[in-house]
Amino acid sequence: MSQEKKSADSIRVCINGERERLDIEPGETLMSSLRRAGHYSVKNGCDEGVCGACNVILGEEGLTRSCLVPAASCDGDDVMTVEGLLDDDGRLHPLQEEFLDRGAAQCGYCIPGVLLSGYDLLQRDTVPTEEAIADALSGNICRCTGYVQQIEAIQAAAERLPDAEPAAEGEH
């Protein structure tokens, strides 16, 4: 929130830890700017703030629908897309492995947004109940799976992650 700025033609962002300069067209949203720069995992589902396919994790604001965010407002921000879930060696995150193992993804269109909703939840709540997971997915529309496997996958991933159990519960 530094000084005023008007109609900048580019913004500096840090996407999944990599600094990047994003060109922005006047009046465009973060979703549109990210996709033009090749970040195609940020899906354009409904383009009106309902489906959650364009979810990103935006700095301190946390989980956000990028189709509702003016790109110009993101200068200096950290942006996490689903690629940010991979570890340094490019291995899948436990959330992603559980989604694969449990058939929680079918057509896949909604999945980047769903995974980020799950990831955001696990940052806030390391031992989420089924109800908390359903609530966290309330802003994602999936037309294929019926959500059941997604909820189970998030719960299973939570159990695998460190800090999921009280510290006294033994080794890991």
Place this chain on the structure above:
Amino acid sequence: MSNQLPVEYVEAESVDAVLELLAGDSETRIVAGGYSLVPRLKDGIETPDRLVDISGIDALRGISRQDGGTRIGALTTHDRIAASATVRDHARALAEATDSVGDYQAKHQGTIGGNLVVADPKYDAPAAVLALGGTIVVRGPNGRRRIDAEEWFCGPDETAIEPDELLTEIAIPDGARSGYIRTSEYSGYAIVSVAARLETDGGLVESARVAVNGAKPYPIRLPRVEETLAGGTLDDERRARAADAALRDVDPGTLVANEVADGRHRLGLVRSYCQQALERASVSPAVDS
């Protein structure tokens, strides 16, 4: 997919800076969470020349106790309001309304100020603020203006704010039981929502305020329902009679009708949810004023 928002975008650092921008020639809209405004821009419902982003003005955020009531800054998000012990203890209907908001992101990003400025029939906070007798505070070129919720919601797509004014906070008075309930469509928006506020003395209702959103294009009070309740006891029979009175409070000719629910359906929902809101308010804890 580009050029859906105005070309000019400004981040404002203070309320004074916002007022200066609003006083200019450009047609300006305020953006905070973006959940009300941006979809309207994309649909072409509004076509301003300039966006002024107020999300960095921290003075507009937060919940506090003030003058025998609760003060909520315009930028406070629904999830913060829903989680606030202060709001739960002193303005329960608003806690319940903000807790009902659509989905996680909308709750986490959407602000009470944006919700009240747009005051869509699908929104949750309007009926609660109206039933609770809230005051909406705006600042403009001539200083501060305090507007009763009743005068605030004044027509379809219309609130009492002037184009050169900024909503800065809302104030909710203490001293009543209250409750809120709604029925929602698949997207998580409300179809019909009802909030009730009851001043009670023992089992007796001294006065009642009941408001509905989603019946008419803007939230309204239900005077016949309120009259039926005043001076009576809070029993099932009285609540049922009060809910029946709702049918006479809503002019069938002006009911909202769309692809989600037609007018007749909405009228049935008003009665049913009126009764449920009264039940919730009657079992809610009494507030010491």
